[in-house]
Amino acid sequence: MDELLVFDLDGTLIDADERISDVTRRALNELDQRGIAWTVATGRLPQGAREALPDMRFKHPQAYKNGVLIWDLNDDRSIHTQPLDRDEFLEVCNRLDAHGINAMANVLNDNNRIGAAVRHSDNEREQSWVRYMESQALDIQRHNDFNTIRGTVFNIFALTENARVLYMAEELADIPGIQVYAGADMYHDGYYWLDIHHVEGTKGDAVKYLQQQTGAKRLVCFGDSDNDIAMFERADEAYAMANGLPELKAVATRTIGKNTDHAIAYFLAERYGFSL
Template identity: 30%
Template sequence: MIKTASPLVVFDLDQTLLNKQSQLSGYTLQTLRAMDYAGIHYTIATGRSYLSAATILKDHTFSLPQIYTNGVVTWCPTKEHFSFDNSLTFPETTLALKALETDSATPFISAMDDNHQRYLFHGEFKNTTEQRMLERFSKLKGAEVLPMSQMPSQLHITNISMIGPTLDIENAAYKIAKLPHLIAYYGQAVERGDFSWIDIHHTDASKGAAISKLKQQLDLDSVICFGDGDNDLSMFAIADECYAPANAKPQIKDAATAVIGHHDDDGVARFLREKFSL
């Protein structure tokens, strides 16, 4: 008997699978359920943390392992287990914090212990935007917000983030680029037009590496992925097919197999329905 090809379909969330309200539209939800019915394997690979994505994904069950924090964390829903790849060490964290020093913003350290308790450690607040973000995080179930001075050493440090004036964020990214074992992604903040965000991880952590590992574990034949930003290039590099929505950055479109519809027009879902005859 000839084996039927079994691809792994992988979605970025923001600006890709989600609409401009950062939601799964009704049309997209129907499409995902049609994929379930057709037996198509799919999952997500996002820069968001598990907690940040939880409320967004509450209306749909993703049954396969899901990749969070740009490949640092993988959540297996059937085993209810987190696995960690390339967390930051304390020396690496110290170097990153030094590079992030500014009078206008304070960094947040995201971490998790072996019992799946999530933590966010922070310094002294320096702008109202970061205060509002921290207030939102503190309301999430399973999350604990503590001063940086209370951070213990036996934790998985997944990433370091900060939000502040764009010039300060760009300067921080420039400094991070010169440090060993660290990589930074940054972009304009949704909360304020003159602010940007930055997210720092270990250089060996990537969506592409995590997807390759998952593909092997699931014994699937190929990878089809969808993404719009710089942190998606690693999965484009390992994919057999990669697609960028019309709103993607120019360099992402250049790397893609093809450019599809805009994320706020259900571009991914419409493409999937046509490709898989859903």
């Protein structure tokens, strides 16, 4: 295999409606027909990727929750994960509590199925997320104390109006086993997101794993945010979206168009010589 193309989803492969456009779907179908390998690496859970990419069949495993979870969406099964240390997990939750940030967690249960653990859901984004998880028939553990969580914790996250999450990377810098990402919610004004996972479960670690699994000689990555920097650093070629962060553009091979203008589709058509 010559190349493996890896696409971020939000702000990159999908549009402002959180869906893949018809023109981008046609471009990915062209890749499949030409035998060009591609996959996705996203901050979403597998269920969220399925909503954004309905009816899409993958020929290669995908990376979720910023790379900490390698999953096969076709067979709905875990391939590899990097769990958080339980003591570090509890310490992070305590520190988030001290700043008024409600920590929630994603877990793999004993049957290797994805679930979540919550203590309370206060704002509309948290409540909507819990309703969504329940609608997907995923196990929601409700705890007053996270010491009693069942299963393996692989992700801590928050959906909040508290802008303090943007400074949590500094607050938690002395905890060696974690990686912290945060930003403004691109789909919901006034809200912020926070994602924390094992330091060796980044998108960079994920694309290295996927490249080894596929035997690809070259790695070509596409993204828009700071959680894409690690995979850009692993890539032979890396393309930032015009709507992306300046720090990502600084380490990119070059910048292409906006996700809302189907920039990925037109880039692929030009690179591989097909018409849309």
